[in-house]
């Protein structure tokens with residue numbers, strides 16, 4: 637990995653790139669995963685590389701939904717395995733959910749490597765190597781799913797997911813929690829709860845929210861979900877992006893004005 641000093645103003649973002657590159661070299665992440673990371677970075681930039689109030693509200697609702705689930709399952713792909721493997725294991729333990737390796741560009745070798753990595757980090761149950769079911773409406777290997785995992789889960793957490801598969805899971809009447817930096821993606825719009833945040837921030841935040849909610853009663857968790865509206869949250873995210881851009885540009889504009897005024901005196 638390239639040495640990145642932690643004083644670098646873009647340290648986190650550059651380290652995430654290094655993790656994705658390492659993931660590709662180690663055979664965990666697809667080449668396409670590098671492009672997906674670039675798209676994510678661009679949206680993160682627009683958000684101001686922070687967890688917004690709307691992302692916090694979605695994270696709390698997601699934690700409530702996963703705590704209330706009877707059979708939760710968590711999907712892991714090549715980007716997720718490169719970026720936050722230990723965090724996914726922590727989530728699995730927090731929500732008592734299996735991790736299922738579920739790849740868009742599936743190769744058996746990559747599935748095996750990701751599963752081995754998750755097991756080495758202490759994951760209690762890893763599925764996906766021997767899928768025994770198909771998600772209706774999807775073609776080829778993207779449809780693979782496992783009984784006891786995603787196939788018969790009532791709530792599925794899908795970080796960095798493709799829109800088709802998200803839609804197919806919703807059609808199976810599952811509740812779907814997505815983590816996706818693009819608030820306009822089909823995944824974001826189709827999911828039951830969308831956390832528009834970088835997975836590197838969203839995963840620890842979700843673990844924290846679950847710990848906080850565990851101090852209250854399930855009735856409170858249910859009330860959070862009754863009040864939750866994903867469309868309202870996505871609208872709020874769009875406003876947060878616009879406000880961030882406006883503040884950046886007005887700052888830039890006043891800096892430029894100051895330079896001109898200084899020159900004139």
Ligand code: PTJ
Nearest residue numbers: 669672673675676713714739740741796816817818834835
């Ligand atoms: O390992 P595989 O074969 O399953 O492939 C994984 C990728 C991610 C390559 C595959 O699922 C894919 O092509 O996904 P998409 O359609 O590019 O969607 C990925 C979504 O995740 C996009 O909307 C990105 O903006 C978003 N994204 C990328 N990086 C991050 C992210 N969201 C949160 N955190 C990130 N770090």
